[in-house]
């Protein structure tokens with residue numbers, strides 16, 4: 001059974017993080033929210049697996 | 065006093081005084097149905113066709129004006145087909161397949177219902193609710209002519225009731241004053257604000273959506289296509305947060321505008337204000353008449369259980385949903401389908417009263433499914449927070465470009481029939497027969513050499529034998545089981561839907577055309593056991 005990956009899995013974490021911030025540059029709060037929402041939806045579809053998605057949602061919830 | 069609360073589209077059962085009103089003591093009836101909406105009428109017809117005497121009381125003398133429901137789904141049509149009323153509906157109704165979804169002024173995508181082939185009835189028709197009710201009423205008239213024991217009393221309003229151990233006493237108001245009747249069984253089909261439910265002090269819990277919807281049925285000859293058009297945040301002026309355009313028969317179009325919560329109802333209902341909105345939507349050049357307009361708020365709620373002693377709730381009195389997904393009348397008709405045969409067996413002494421618990425059990429589960437679907441659609445259409453609106457609009461933006469986001473767009477999921485998975489009336493399934501026809505599922509129609517499968521299953525319990533043999537005329541605990549023998553060779557679609565890879569199959573089918581049990585081959589003991597489970601009757605004296 002697949003489980004959500006909680007160990008490092010991104011090849012170049014600094015590169016990814018830089019790009020993540022870059023796409024938000026110059027955006028208003030609402031535009032950033034829109035972009036984030038789209039990003040979540042795109043990634044969620046890529047993952048697809050309901051169980052992983054649900055684990056990810058629960059994990060994220062604890063950081064509120 | 066029986067005041068008139070709404071206008072009548074078809075006056076069908078004018079008030080007339082009857083003997084009960086002047087009798088020395090209250091007349092006892094087997095079944096009294098309160099309410100002549102679609103659900104009450106269908107209940108009376110189903111029971112009457114089964115030979116159960118039924119008296120229907122409605123506080124008006126015909127069918128309410130104004131189109132509420134317009135979309136009727138295949139399962140509801142199949143059920144009224146069993147009651148002999150479907151042809152007129154399908155003849156009159158509009159069949160549609162195409163839908164378009166817009167966001168602001170551009171199209172997000174279009175979809176085709178792509179209804180599965182090889183079913184007698186269409187996936188959906190659009191038909192004004194008054195016609196739907198009228199055709200059921202005409203079915204009642206035909207049934208009465210053929211001897212069905214059905215009586216309808218117009219302008220008879222239930223005003224109070226007392227429940228006893230094995231009957232109910234009703235106070236009924238008429239233009240000639242009050243009288244009393246008694247009922248072995250009372251079926252409350254008196255709508256979402258059910259007076260019966262209130263008289264009994266029973267709860268109706270759920271969610272109220274803080275939103276108003278303006279509904280306008282407009283008559284026009286303009287040539288819009290027979291499609292369902294739905295706008296999120298439409299760009300035409302004053303249309304509110306969403307809008308819907310959908311065709312009905314008689315050149316009538318249903319238009320819905322979502323107006324928000326803080327509105328001045330009276331102002332919004334002024335014809336000139338409605339016309340301003342409709343003009344903005346259809347364009348100035350289109351000629352139309354306003355047939356009927358109204359403002360609704362929506363709720364999703366249900367009773368905890370639908371059976372209370374001798375009083376049974378069905379339709380909107382038991383559960384209420386928002387109209388997105390067309391689940392109100394469609395699910396109410398399935399209540400009727402589920403209830404009528406069970407009540408018949410109980411009344412005829414062929415099953416214990418406890419069988420009726422399964423009505424509540426199965427239909428509460430169905431109501432939960434409908435409420436969940438309607439709530440999800442409503443939450444998508446009317447986002448309740450900034451973030452849910454952000455997500456909603458991101459879905460719409462993505463859906464325009466990327467196919468993956470389209471299944472997330474929810475402007476109402478079309479109503480599919482309930483499958484009674486886990487019902488106490490199902491027998492354990494040890495086969496690998498196709499999933500869609502498992503125990504609890506409604507029969508999927510299939511073409512036969514000379515007709516349709518569902519038309520063969522209209523009169524009680526059936527054993528359907530495909531490439532298998534079973535004795536004719538089985539009778540178990542006084543319950544007749546009809547045998548229907550079919551061959552896969554003559555019926556490839558039937559074989560695909562009911563055999564899959566198996567060589568043979570036997571299905572035990574309930575009178576509401578749901579599967580109760582299935583096997584590969586005939587086994588007398590297994591069938592007896594399954595029928596006992598499906599009728600809640602273990603053979604002990606009732």
Ligand SMILES: Cc1cc2nc3c(=O)[nH]c(=O)nc-3n(C[C@H](O)[C@H](O)[C@H](O)COP(=O)(O)OP(=O)(O)OC[C@H]3O[C@@H](n4cnc5c(N)ncnc54)[C@H](O)[C@@H]3O)c2cc1C
Nearest residue numbers: 099101102103123133134135222255379380390392393394
């Ligand atoms: C805008 C709108 C759109 C809808 N669209 C759809 C759709 O597309 N598809 C769908 O399936 N559903 C739809 N619905 C829901 C559908 O209209 C209802 O589910 C349906 O009318 C319920 O039928 P009913 O017989 O349970 O109750 P009702 O139709 O409310 O009938 C109740 C009857 O009981 C009578 N009555 C009440 N009190 C008493 C009393 N004390 N004594 C005697 N009689 C009494 C009333 O006069 C009435 O005749 C829609 C609803 C709305 C508002």
